[in-house]
Amino acid sequence: AQSVTQLDSQVPVFEEAPVELRCNYSSSVSVYLFWYVQYPNQGLQLLLKYLSGSTLVESINGFEAEFNKSQTSFHLRKPSVHISDTAEYFCAVTYSGGYNKLIFGAGTRLAVHP
Amino acid sequence: DTAVSQTPKYLVTQMGNDKSIKCEQNLGHDTMYWYKQDSKKFLKIMFSYNNKELIINETVPNRFSPKSPDKAHLNLHINSLELGDSAVYFCASHRTSGSGGELFFGEGSRLTVL
Numbered sequence: 001a002q003s004v005t006q007l008d009s010q011v012p013v014f015e016e017a018p019v020e021l022r023c024n025y026s027s028s029v030s031v032y033l034f035w036y037v038q039y040p041n042q043g044l045q046l047l048l049k050y051l052s053g054s055t056l057v058e059s060i061n062g063f064e065a066e067f068n069k070s071q072t073s074f075h076l077r078k079p080s081v082h083i084s085d086t087a088e089y090f091c092a093v094t095y096s097g098g099y100n101k102l103i104f105g106a107g108t109r110l111a112v113h114p
Numbered sequence: 115d116t117a118v119s120q121t122p123k124y125l126v127t128q129m130g131n132d133k134s135i136k137c138e139q140n141l142g143h144d145t146m147y148w149y150k151q152d153s154k155k156f157l158k159i160m161f162s163y164n165n166k167e168l169i170i171n172e173t174v175p176n177r178f179s180p181k182s183p184d185k186a187h188l189n190l191h192i193n194s195l196e197l198g199d200s201a202v203y204f205c206a207s208h209r210t211s212g213s214g215g216e217l218f219f220g221e222g223s224r225l226t227v228l
Contacts, residue, residue, distance in 0.1 A: 032215040034215070034216070036219075038155075042221060042222075043118075043204060043219040043220055043221040043222050044157075044204065044219040045219075046216050046217075046218075049215065049216060051215065088155055090157065094215055101159060101162065101170055102147075102159065102206075102215075102217055103159075104156075104157040104158075106154070106155070106156055107155045107156070107157075109155075
């Protein structure tokens, strides 16, 4: 069975500092991996995704994540965060075939302080 | 235009009542989902419909009954509401072919049972 572990429930960081949000998954088959972001009182928005090809994927707002098959990880990074990045971040996995049962991690609350 | 829209956005009701949440997507997707987000932000899939056919039914009490009149709509009816049903319910949609696995989410319907 698939599962997703987000290792940190909360990550406090100062503005302009780098950040890494950790995500590990378990699956015996090929997977698709996603990071979604949820701003307060809003729905989930896709931040970035890994389907195949290059293991490093980037978002338009400076986040990037690297798929590491040997470590079954998909950590999210940003070299310099802004106050506006404060949100809940969810890592998710589904297998690359069939209907899309997206399994979410428990979420990581990123709190950016001035 | 909102891609995935849910109504109502907020719902406050008494224990024992019956309520419905509606979802519509204008993306031309063929698969729709209901997810439940609890007070700790944990997201859990409840149901999925593909072309009006139920394909995922997690261990959800049978007080919850989804209905898909067509592939653009997926409604959730809840009978005999309980305190533990208080949560944010998210609708999502997906195209099963060629979409790269991404789910598009609505903004959520916050249900409070008193």
